[in-house]
Amino acid sequence: MAEARQQLVSVAQWLARVERSFAARAPGRELSLRWRGDRNVIATHDLGDDVGLELRIDGLVMQFTEAGRPSDHEIDVEERSPAHVEAWILIELLHRGLDRDRFSKDLPYDTSALLSGDGVEFSPCEYEAELRALAELFQAAVSAIGRAASDAGGEPALRISPRDLGVEAVAGGRTIGFSLGDAAIAEPFFYARGEGAAREPGESPTAILLASQLPPGDCVGAIDAFYASNAAPTRH
16 A cells, blocks of 8 residues: 555656646645535636646546646656656646746655656556555545535635645534555555644544544444544543
8 A cells, every 4th residue: 555655646746746837826725626526526726717737536547637638648657757857847838828937846845755767667566456545535625524514614726735734624622634644654544633732642532543443344434433522532
């Protein structure tokens, strides 16, 4: 799963670069991506002239959109190097009348642990099952987070961090979210973080539901129940 996550997050950095280069953003606002529920894809915001770029998680396929509709030219990154992906993006930008000179690969965070360089090729086919599982978890997560935020009177719009594709929203004074996994927890997990310090020594203020703890028959119900409850903080 770690290798599939690295492939996914590495490819998503191209959306982050395009987003940072072209999309309008309020001063001081962190770089973020969005979720298109109608197509089940991670996407940029409007890049200008109603153009966007989206990524399908299960196959690591990217394509530009115009007025919300996918273009005819997509790129499957299988056996493609980051240099090949960059060349495709530059050509597609040119075709859409976007100034290629504005495109920059610079990002405001460290990407040294991700796949980069001409000598590297993406290989999503090798992790087909893992990527499909991540796609299903991601879709379930954004749906559940959106419902929980709406039910709590919060802002249902989700924030997707391009750094690690973590998803967050505010619901009833708590931050609820989903992570593909991190240095402390290797597998994907759902979390709810309230305000205030830990209640006891060794106790985290964040409640966690591991993907491996989801029941096979009703994972959506379990995620909804987790976000709806005042789950006890997780002990380490």
